Amino acid sequence: MAVKKIIIYPESEAALRKKSEPVRKFNRRTKKLIKNLKDTLAKYPEGVGLAAPQINIHQRVVLVRLGGRDKEDRGKDREADLPIALVNPKIVEAKDDEKDFDGCLSIPGIFGNTMRPHYLRVTGLDDGGHPFDRVFEGFDAVVVHHEIDHLEGILFIDRVDSMQDLYRVREDETGKLVRVPIMED
Ligand code: ZN
Secondary structure: OOOOOOOOOOOOHHHHHOOOEOOOOOOHHHHHHHHHHHHHHOOOOOOOEEEHHHHOOOEOEEEEOOOOOOHHHHHHOHHHHOOEEEEEEEEEEEEEEEEEEEEOOOOOOOEEEEEEEEEEEEEEEOOOOOEEEEEEEOHHHHHHHHHHHHHOOOOHHHHOOOHHHEEEEEEOOOOOEEEEEOOOO
């Protein structure tokens, strides 16, 4: 087990903004990086993805948990909880832009609504270093897009139209979770 520290915005903004380098050779080091990312994400059951730059490693490797939003489905199929790795992911087709939920383990406590494609075709290498070419749809596409953004130093807060699209979640006096805007009006 090698659980790494997830770097946080804004303290580590410079590192989060740095572009990641392609993996030139898929080898034992790549496998170790994937393992470290998996061990780290395992600590955050609420997290649906993690990118290598979030543990301060600037290589083009991300993890995504598919079926991440539908908790009921995840209960039925534990496989959906296991993240998959995308190495050198490259978007070859993106469409069906819609506003959807967004959040990030590097920006704890803040959530937002961002415009992202809900259909994404991506190529790259999988966990075993084998080439893949696959389509992600719905919220899975949102998650993959968010993680690939990290490799370019782009954060979800860059993708909101206005500060009104950012909010915190807090319990009200009855214990109900409510959205509290970051900025009033
Ligand atoms: Zn993120």
